[in-house]
Amino acid sequence: xxxxxxxxxxxxxxxxxxxxxxxxxxxxxxxxxxxxxxxxxxxxxxxxxxxxxxxxxxxxxxxxxxxxxxxxxxxxxxxxxxxxxxxxxxxxxxxxxxxxxxxxxxxxxxxxxxxxxxxxxxxxxxxxxxxxxxxxxxxxxxxxxxxxxxxxxxxxxxxxxxxxxxxxxxxxxxxxxxxxxxxxxxxxxxxxxxxxxxxxxxxxxxxxxxxxxxxxxxxxxxxxxxxxxxxxxxxxxxxxxxxxxxxxxxxxxxxxxxxxxxxxxxxxxxxxxxxxxxxxxxxxxxxxxxxxxxxxxxxxxxxxxxxxxxxxxxxxxxxxxxxxxxxxxx
Amino acid sequence: xxxxxxxxxxxxxxxxxxxxxxxxxxxxxxxxxxxxxxxxxxxxxxxxxxxxxxxxxxxxxxxxxxxxxxxxxxxxxxxxxxxxxxxxxxxxxxxxxxxxxxxxxxxxxxxxxxxxxxxxxxxxxxxxxxxxxxxxxxxxxxxxxxxxxxxxxxxxxxxxxxxxxxxxxxxxxxxxxxxxxxxxxxxxxxxxxxxxxxxxxxxxxxxxxxxxxxxxxxxxxxxxxxxxxxxxxxxxxxxxxxxxxxxxxxx
Numbered sequence: 248x249x250x251x252x253x254x255x256x257x258x259x260x261x262x263x264x265x266x267x268x269x270x271x272x273x274x275x276x277x278x279x280x281x282x283x284x285x286x287x288x289x290x291x292x293x294x295x296x297x298x299x300x301x302x303x304x305x306x307x308x309x310x311x312x313x314x315x316x317x318x319x320x321x322x323x324x325x326x327x328x329x330x331x332x333x334x335x336x337x338x339x340x341x342x343x344x345x346x347x348x349x350x351x352x353x354x355x356x357x358x359x360x361x362x363x364x365x366x367x368x369x370x371x372x373x374x375x376x377x378x379x380x381x382x383x384x385x386x387x388x389x390x391x392x393x394x395x396x397x398x399x400x401x402x403x404x405x406x407x408x409x410x411x412x413x414x415x416x417x418x419x420x421x422x423x424x425x426x427x428x429x430x431x432x433x434x435x436x437x438x439x440x441x442x443x444x445x446x447x448x449x450x451x452x453x454x455x456x457x458x459x460x461x462x463x464x465x466x467x468x469x470x471x472x473x474x475x476x477x478x479x480x481x482x483x484x485x486x487x488x489x490x491x492x493x494x495x496x497x498x499x500x501x502x503x504x505x506x507x508x509x510x511x512x513x514x515x516x517x518x519x520x521x522x523x524x525x526x527x528x529x530x531x532x533x534x535x536x537x538x539x540x541x542x543x544x545x546x547x548x549x550x551x552x553x554x555x556x557x558x559x560x561x562x563x564x565x566x567x568x569x570x571x572x573x574x575x576x577x
Numbered sequence: 578x579x580x581x582x583x584x585x586x587x588x589x590x591x592x593x594x595x596x597x598x599x600x601x602x603x604x605x606x607x608x609x610x611x612x613x614x615x616x617x618x619x620x621x622x623x624x625x626x627x628x629x630x631x632x633x634x635x636x637x638x639x640x641x642x643x644x645x646x647x648x649x650x651x652x653x654x655x656x657x658x659x660x661x662x663x664x665x666x667x668x669x670x671x672x673x674x675x676x677x678x679x680x681x682x683x684x685x686x687x688x689x690x691x692x693x694x695x696x697x698x699x700x701x702x703x704x705x706x707x708x709x710x711x712x713x714x715x716x717x718x719x720x721x722x723x724x725x726x727x728x729x730x731x732x733x734x735x736x737x738x739x740x741x742x743x744x745x746x747x748x749x750x751x752x753x754x755x756x757x758x759x760x761x762x763x764x765x766x767x768x769x770x771x772x773x774x775x776x777x778x779x780x781x782x783x784x785x786x787x788x789x790x791x792x793x794x795x796x797x798x799x800x801x802x803x804x805x806x807x808x809x810x811x812x813x814x815x816x817x818x819x820x821x822x823x824x825x826x827x828x
Contacts, residue, residue, distance in 0.1 A: 269693070442691050447682035450694035454679040457668035464628070464666070466654040466739065467683035 269442055276441075280434035284427045295426040297534050299494050302433040304514065305530035306487030309440055310480030311515035312526050316444065317476050318456030319377040320515070323385030325508035327484020328491065329392065330358040332498040335489035337398075339406040347409035347416075347428055351489045358485025359478055370473035385503050392500035403499025406492065422494075429490045436483060437523045443479075444523065452476060513552070517559055519566020528567055579642070581606045581776050582627065582743055587636035589622055595800040596622040597633065602795060602802065604776060606742070611787040611808070612780045613821055614797035620780045621663065623797070624745050627778075628660050629653045640743065655686065659741035663748045663780075665732035669721035673712060673731060676720055677703035677738065684739030702738075709768040710734045726753045726761055733765055740772060746779035750786060762786050784812060784822060796821050 287295045307328050314321055331354030338344045338353055369380055393401050408416055409425075416424050443449050452472050454462050459469045492498045501507060510533065518529035536555065540548030563569055580603035587600035596619045604610055612620045625631040627638055629650040638646045645653050668676050678694050681702055707713050710730045715723055720731065729749060736744060749765055750758040769777060781787050787794060787808060794811035796804040803816040811817060818824040 445693050445695070446689050446691050447678075447685075447694045447699075448688045448690055450675065450679055451682055451688060453671065454668050454683075457670055458666055461666040461668070461735075462679070462683060463649070463651045464654055464660060465680050465683035465735065466651055466686060467679075467688075468651060 301531040301534040303490035305527040308514040310483030315520040321381035323381030326385035328488035329503035331485030331488025332492035354489025355486035359482040362481030366474040366477040389503040519568040521572040522568030525568030598800040611791035618797035619800040657742040659736040660745040665728040680735035680738040
């Protein structure tokens with residue numbers, strides 16, 4: 248996905264040719280999605296599960312990247328993951344709605360609706376105040392989920408196997424089908440994100456990060472841009488949360504805990520804000536490091552992760568994406 | 578007489594400092610007005626009050642008869658008032674072209690989630706304005722790396738993207754070398770020549786530039802208007818010679 252979802256560098260000859268359309272990017276993105284889906288047929292189950300989690304968690308971090316482009320970093324994206332996850336699990340268990348695609352979209356929509364009332368307030372804040380406010384909301388959600396027994400309290404609860412388009416998923420294929428669903432949704436969201444980032448609204452978001460005063464003096468609305476980005480980030484987080492929960496078959500309050508939010512910020516910083524594809528690469532890196540470190544040195548895997556992040560910040564301060572987005576500041 | 582911009586009884590204090598004291602000014606459409614005065618005289622405060630950055634303690638500002646005193650900068654911009662800044666307010670990490678595209682997008686007020694910012698017609702519009710300001714060669718350069726004079730021109734070019742009816746230029750030639758000032762102001766005025774009907778107010782310290790480019794001069798001192806007339810007349814008054822140009826003090 249890496250090379251497919253990036254725009255050419257500003258000023259490069261290709262930028263002048265390809266800067267106005269997305270046909271090539273969409274074609275490459277869909278092609279890469281098809282290759283991943285086909286490869287999943289032959290991949291071991293542990294690998295398809297790892298990539299499913301990477302793509303779903305990458306969606307959650309994609310929301311953070313959208314906000315980072317406007318100059319703010321939320322430390323409460325775990326709340327969106329939890330809202331999406333609980334929505335999918337509750338719809339499955341309480342409403343009997345079992346369609347995996349429907350559950351995923353419901354997770355995104357409910358997170359978006361839950362975030363909408365807070366978005367105008369949060370759009371007033373920047374820097375550490377924005378980060379702390381989102382963290383506070385996330386921790387309030389965590390506290391509520393821990394205390395509400397009907398939601399399983401601190402243990403959370405399980406959900407069964409979803410269906411897809413009315414068809415039951417067989418034992419042998421359930422993992423693969425959820426993998427394909429997650430990859431397809433991640434590709435669609437990644438392409439939409441690229442189109443949004445390259446749009447007039449996307450460019451104004453970057454301008455907000457650079458100079459809010461001038462945006463207002465040009466007639467643009469800074470608060471509107473930040474409000475929209477926060478709501479879109481919530482949708483990404485909820486969608487990813489629902490996909491994570493369906494693959495795990497379990498949901499718990501820890502999804503909204505601050506350390507979970509920290510992991511998504513880690514991925515967003517690792518990927519950088521320039522490239523959409525880099526977010527999913529970074530998410531995959533995190534899952535790989537987490538999986539192998541947990542197996543071989545379970546008590547020190549965070550140490551390995553921290554050292555890796557230090558390395559990236561030192562040598563790639565704009566994230567992994569800057570490797571192939573060099574010169575592009577949008 | 579109907580004014581495009583009218584300020585009535587403007588008052589503004591910052592603690593003990595009087596930045597505006599009973600300012601009454603009417604500007605007619607198409608005028609080229611220079612605001613002059615020593616540092617702290619109240620020129621930039623006046624510009625900031627017109628554009629909504631500062632609210633007057635008392636008084637009223639109207640644009641085409643509409644009261645804009647309580648409006649925010651964005652709302653005033655959308656009514657057709659644009660400004661440039663003493664210190665250019667740009668997007669340093671973006672290219673010159675992208676700065677223009679941001680300005681285009683904001684002025685159009687039709688922000689889209691999917692319409693590419695870099696579509697051909699938007700690029701063509703941006704390039705046409707860059708050409709007028711002789712900035713084409715800097716099109717793809719990162720703005721943070723541009724020389725000061727070029728940044729000033731870009732700042733003004735961005736303000737012009739919305740074809741404003743009133744343009745305020747805050748010291749357009751400050752920070753530029755003496756040799757560059759005149760060619761730069763000529764470039765600005767030539768570019769503005771394409772904007773039929775745009776009224777221009779510019780804050781300026783160089784009296785030669787004022788005499789050459791202004792059709793009217795308003796001189797400020799300690800928050801008061803001490804002269805308001807044609808350049809030749811205003812610059813010859815005793816108050817202006819004493820408090821602005823310093824000629825009487827020198828004599």
